Amino acid sequence: MISQAWLQFKYSWKIWIFSLPVFITSAFIINMCLTNYFNFINSSWINDDILANTQLFFIPILFGSIMIPIVLKNTVREILNGLRKQNNLQVILGLTPEYLAILSGIELSIASTVGTILGSIISTPFAQMFYNFFVSTQGSHQFPPMTIKFSFQSFIITLLLITIVTFYSGYIRSRSTFYKIQKNIENMNIKSNDRFYYTKVIVMLILNIAIIAYFLSLLPERLGINSFGILSILLIFLEIIAISLLIIVCGKTILLIFSKIFNIISNRFKLSLLNLATYNITDNDDIFKRIYIPVAIINIFISGFSSLLIDLPDGGDSGTRTSNMVVFLSAPILITVANTICMMLLLQEKETFEMKQLFILGLRPLDIFLKKELEILIYSFTTLIISLTCNFVLSLMFVRITQLFNKTMVWINIWLPSLLLSLAIFVLMSIVAMTKVINTKWDILEFNIDTDL
Numbered sequence: 001m002i003s004q005a006w007l008q009f010k011y012s013w014k015i016w017i018f019s020l021p022v023f024i025t026s027a028f029i030i031n032m033c034l035t036n037y038f039n040f041i042n043s044s045w046i047n048d049d050i051l052a053n054t055q056l057f058f059i060p061i062l063f064g065s066i067m068i069p070i071v072l073k074n075t076v077r078e079i080l081n082g083l084r085k086q087n088n089l090q091v092i093l094g095l096t097p098e099y100l101a102i103l104s105g106i107e108l109s110i111a112s113t114v115g116t117i118l119g120s121i122i123s124t125p126f127a128q129m130f131y132n133f134f135v136s137t138q139g140s141h142q143f144p145p146m147t148i149k150f151s152f153q154s155f156i157i158t159l160l161l162i163t164i165v166t167f168y169s170g171y172i173r174s175r176s177t178f179y180k181i182q183k184n185i186e187n188m189n190i191k192s193n194d195r196f197y198y199t200k201v202i203v204m205l206i207l208n209i210a211i212i213a214y215f216l217s218l219l220p221e222r223l224g225i226n227s228f229g230i231l232s233i234l235l236i237f238l239e240i241i242a243i244s245l246l247i248i249v250c251g252k253t254i255l256l257i258f259s260k261i262f263n264i265i266s267n268r269f270k271l272s273l274l275n276l277a278t279y280n281i282t283d284n285d286d287i288f289k290r291i292y293i294p295v296a297i298i299n300i301f302i303s304g305f306s307s308l309l310i311d312l313p314d315g316g317d318s319g320t321r322t323s324n325m326v327v328f329l330s331a332p333i334l335i336t337v338a339n340t341i342c343m344m345l346l347l348q349e350k351e352t353f354e355m356k357q358l359f360i361l362g363l364r365p366l367d368i369f370l371k372k373e374l375e376i377l378i379y380s381f382t383t384l385i386i387s388l389t390c391n392f393v394l395s396l397m398f399v400r401i402t403q404l405f406n407k408t409m410v411w412i413n414i415w416l417p418s419l420l421l422s423l424a425i426f427v428l429m430s431i432v433a434m435t436k437v438i439n440t441k442w443d444i445l446e447f448n449i450d451t452d453l
Contacts (some may be wrong), residue, residue, distance in 0.1 A: 023115025034154030097178035306433035
């Protein structure tokens with residue numbers, strides 16, 4: 001079985017290699033934290049009083065370990081979509097979903113091993129920088145200055161942890177996919193829509209309204225200002241999670257609404273490229289779910305937690321808050337960004353056939369690029385509107401805090417991250433689209449040359 005998995009991995013390595021950004025980033029975070037931990041506890045400068053500070057090294061690992069199975073769900077799905085013909089053939093030939101799921105788990109584990117080695121190598125020099133960050137923000141009395149060296153223990157633990165999580169996640173996700181493939185082949189049916197969609201939307205809306213209503217009530221007067229200062233941070237964190245879940249549930253619906261608006265504009269002014277772009281968005285809305293929704297969630301997390309740097313009672317000094325924000329958010333943000341890059345690579349491969357068709361139909365490269373730019377513009381615009389709307393909801397909570405504690409609301413912490421990240425994803429996707437159009441054009445030219453010969 002292992003030899004067969006290795007042969008299949010070598011045959012389809014170009015697809016499996018697209019998962020490397022997730023594994024490199026995960027290994028980078030985990031190995032860096034563990035390297036600091038082992039150097040910290042083995043240092044002669046450490047006593048029992050400051051040994052408790054090691055918990056800061058494990059928080060990124062905890063959040064990173066939670067994020068890995070979540071992002072691997074999308075990664076495995078897109079990889080299996082890229083291998084759809086091969087997988088369907090194997091199911092038709094009689095291979096069981098259990099067997100194929102184990103093969104997929106092993107193949108994903110091979111990719112994770114390569115990514116873990118690369119990520120661990122990269123993390124070693126950054127471990128010193130990460131520790132120096134704690135020294136500067138927490139103080140040398142909490143983190144004595146020391147030289148961070150490579151830890152073989154951290155490398156082995158990182159390799160085992162990522163391999164086990166990867167194999168389990170790959171097995172569970174691919175097993176479900178292969179059973180669906182088998183069922184569809186036997187019954188020749190199509191996947192039905194989510195029957196509980198409206199129920200999920202209603203539940204998420206009620207949850208968000210309940211948190212905000214509770215926050216804006218007379219709670220501070222009942223609990224006292226100092227107690228409310230601590231509770232407010234928890235409520236804001238819960239609201240960020242609740243808004244993120246709402247975006248995940250109904251993000252594609254919001255995209256289709258904006259796409260319909262742009263479609264009406266294209267029909268009104270007879271803009272054929274915009275019309276083609278809106279049609280393609282409606283037909284391939286998974287791109288928004290895999291790439292742009294994670295960006296919107298990152299926007300909200302950064303905006304919300306950067307605003308928590310305002311002076312609240314019992315919140316510690318600014319250095320402590322900064323280090324806490326980095327500790328809590330660095331792992332989820334980095335892994336989500338890596339997942340976005342991975343999805344970008346996988347989903348762009350699916351567009352090669354469509355671009356070749358457009359070239360064959362006689363469209364110029366500039367027309368194809370403009371069509372892609374219009375798609376990206378609609379995606380980015382929808383992401384920006386979602387982010388700004390959610391940030392406006394969060395700003396109501398921060399205004400409430402600043403009024404209670406006689407502070408000044410720092411509005412730039414709410415709006416600027418959304419604007420910058422939306423602009424960044426627009427530029428990045430534009431570069432990817434331009435590169436894809438150019439490469440596809442050369443493929444068409446080479447095909448014509450070979451045909452003439």
